Amino acid sequence: MELCCDGERVFVARDCRVEGIAKRDLLERGAVAVTWQSEKLPETPGRLVNTRRYLIGVAGSLVIRMDRRSGESVVIDVGNEIKDVTADLREVFLTTPEGIYRVPAERFTEAELFRLPVSDILSRPLVSLQLLGDSLFVAGGSFLYRLTKRGEKLAEKALAGCLKLLVHREGAVAVTEEEVVYLTEDLEVLSSGRYGGVFRKAEHALYSTFLLTDRELSVFGLTGERFAHVEGAHYGSFTEGLNHLYLYDEMEGSLTVTGKKELLGDSYQEV
Numbered sequence: 001m002e003l004c005c006d007g008e009r010v011f012v013a014r015d016c017r018v019e020g021i022a023k024r025d026l027l028e029r030g031a032v033a034v035t036w037q038s039e040k041l042p043e044t045p046g047r048l049v050n051t052r053r054y055l056i057g058v059a060g061s062l063v064i065r066m067d068r069r070s071g072e073s074v075v076i077d078v079g080n081e082i083k084d085v086t087a088d089l090r091e092v093f094l095t096t097p098e099g100i101y102r103v104p105a106e107r108f109t110e111a112e113l114f115r116l117p118v119s120d121i122l123s124r125p126l127v128s129l130q131l132l133g134d135s136l137f138v139a140g141g142s143f144l145y146r147l148t149k150r151g152e153k154l155a156e157k158a159l160a161g162c163l164k165l166l167v168h169r170e171g172a173v174a175v176t177e178e179e180v181v182y183l184t185e186d187l188e189v190l191s192s193g194r195y196g197g198v199f200r201k202a203e204h205a206l207y208s209t210f211l212l213t214d215r216e217l218s219v220f221g222l223t224g225e226r227f228a229h230v231e232g233a234h235y236g237s238f239t240e241g242l243n244h245l246y247l248y249d250e251m252e253g254s255l256t257v258t259g260k261k262e263l264l265g266d267s268y269q270e271v
Helices: 023-029 117-121 260-267
Strands: 002-005 009-014 017-022 034-037 047-050 054-059 062-067 073-077 084-087 091-095 100-104 126-132 135-140 143-148 153-158 164-168 171-175 179-184 189-194 199-204 208-213 216-221 226-231 235-240 244-249 254-259
Touching: 002 047, 002 235, 002 244, 009 023, 017 023, 023 244, 023 254, 047 084, 054 084, 062 091, 091 126, 126 164, 126 171, 135 164, 143 171, 164 199, 171 199, 199 235, 208 235, 226 260, 244 260, 254 260
Parallel strands: 084 126
Antiparallel strands: 002 009, 009 017, 017 034, 047 054, 054 062, 062 073, 084 091, 091 100, 126 135, 135 143, 143 153, 164 171, 171 179, 179 189, 199 208, 208 216, 216 226, 235 244, 244 254
16 A cells, blocks of 8 residues: 555555545545546556656556546556656656666656666665755665766765665655664765664655654654654555645554644644
């Protein structure tokens, strides 16, 4: 089960489809109203990201572009397991263990899929990547890298065990097996905080990082301090909206929503 959202819908990937559920109905009435769905897909996407007109999903070695109006899909087989995907309004970047690839969101064809040559000089296996403006942050082997979108290496830093990269307004967020590490654009460490359990998913909002494990849901600030957490969380996935979190409850088998203010309590204004 994977979730992501835009301004109007929460997208849920399951059973070889992606469905768009209206936020307004969910928030106002607790009702799950499906207002969009993709075509039947060859596999269920394990990661989802948005571009200007499309929803991008990855599953195994497949990267899938879904039209957010018609639901039509285009599939490219990269030929190796895709570990992570990120996108801006025009381009999609993805990584396999051995290489970073770029494909235009509009000209989404195998012929347009381009492997960045810089892949050959990075520590491998590559595990995660994330865009911030014109920079591409990449985690591979025991290193973090900052690249340009064209593939020029700008900075690197030794950091072992990175599972997922996110970005904040001025740099990167690296999630390892035990810590959330905040870094500048030049990969200097700003702060860090520890969490418990087996990592499942993380998203970064404007000032805070939401992190889900098999044991808890935690909220970290840029200082590395954990402002709030929910123990015994039985959520399979989540996605972060402007004022709410949308969560998939594994015990109930349903989508739920909670306000950030409700989750953070007295720490809401501080975050």
